[in-house]
Amino acid sequence: MKAFLEVHFKLIMTIWIILVSVLGLLYLMNYMKFTSLMSTVVSSQLQVMSTSLERSIIRAEQLGLPLQEMDNLPELMARTRARDEQVSALYVLDAGGRVLFASGTELLDPEHRPRILRRALKGDEVAWTLEESSVLYSGLQLFDGTRQLMGGIVIAYDKSGYGAVLAQVKLHLLEMTLMIFGSFALLIFVAVRLGFGDVNKVFKLISSQLPRSHDxxxxxxxxxxxxxxxxxxxxxxxxxxxxxxxxxxxxxxxxxxxxxxxxxxxxxxxxxxx
Structure with missing residues (x-):
């Protein structure tokens, strides 16, 4: 009986380990997929804001108004920022990287500034995204009528808001994973016990040392x-x-x-x- 219990236990543990590995991989993949989805959704929302500002700037530029003299931009930027409370700051930069207009924090974060300017003024992507640990930056390069770079728009988004959503989703995913594991673990245990019931009898026969005259x-x-x-x-x-x-x-x-x-x-x- 002891030998059977050892085999029985090892078989169940092996199946449980495989189940944990599969569920852990699915949990990680789902969490990463949701994180990427959230980042994409937020980036798309910020790109809409940048595009709205870009249209106003391009119309003013077509009227011959230089970027630094667009006095109505601060008001437009303030209205744009008010659309989402997680937007911590908006910036309009010139081609040299100088902040012409700002809504929120007056200056770019010194730690992130080199990477922001490289993406905003020297990158190949017109619409770009830069994700840091606590801030998501989204930007759009600005071109004049001759397709010359005249500056860029930078939006800083505080990630603490959707970070809380990610934490909640992570908790729900973990709860669902544990529930699935518990259900399948119980099912596997019962299935192995029932499926190997005949083997159990064999082990009992071996341990009982049958008499010679037994039927x-x-x-x-x-x-x-x-x-x-x-x-x-x-x-x-x-x-x-x-x-x-x-x-x-x-x-x-x-x-x-x-x-x-x-x-x-x-x-x-x-x-x-x-």
Whole structure:
């Protein structure tokens, strides 16, 4: 019985480990997929804001108004920023990287400034995104009528808002993963117990050491189904016991015969000597 429990336990643990690995991989993939989706949605929203500002700037530029003299831009930027409370700042830069207009923080974050300027003024992407640990930057390059770069729009988005959403989704994913594991773990346990019930009877037969005269159909007090593995195994054990008993009887008979012959021989020699 102990051997069966060891095999039974190892089999269940192996299946559980595989199940944990699969569910863990699915959990990680779903979380990464949702994180990417959230980042894409926020970036698309910020791009809409940038495009709205770009249209106003391009119309003013077509009227011959230089970028630095567009006095209505601060008001437009303030209205744009008010659309989403997670937008911490908006910037309009000139071709040299100088901040012409700002709504929110007056200056770019010194830590992120080199990377922002490289993406905004020297990158190949007209619409770009730069994701840092706590801030998501979205920008749009501005071109004049001759397709010369005249500056760019930069929007800083505070990630703490959708970071809380990600944490909540992560918790829900973890809860669902644990529920799925618990359900399948119980199902696997029951399935293995039922599926290996016949094996359990075989181990009981081995541990019970069947008597020689026991019938295979009820060996060791177990109710065996005819044709089952345990029943066949019991028949083999019973047959083996009968063969051992027969061999033992033959050996006993041979031993007795040898002893008789030795006794007769000794008696014959004693008579001859007399």
């Amino acid at each position: 295979a159909s009820g060996a060791g007090g177990l109710e065996l189904v005819p044709g089952s593995m345990a029943h066949r195994f019991a028949e083999q054990i019973d047959q083996s016991n009968r063969m051992k008993a027969q061999v033992r009887r033959e050996l006993d008979a041979m031993t007795a015969e040898v002893s008789r012959l030795r006794s007769d021989r000794s008696h014959h020699e004693e008579v001859k000597n007399d």
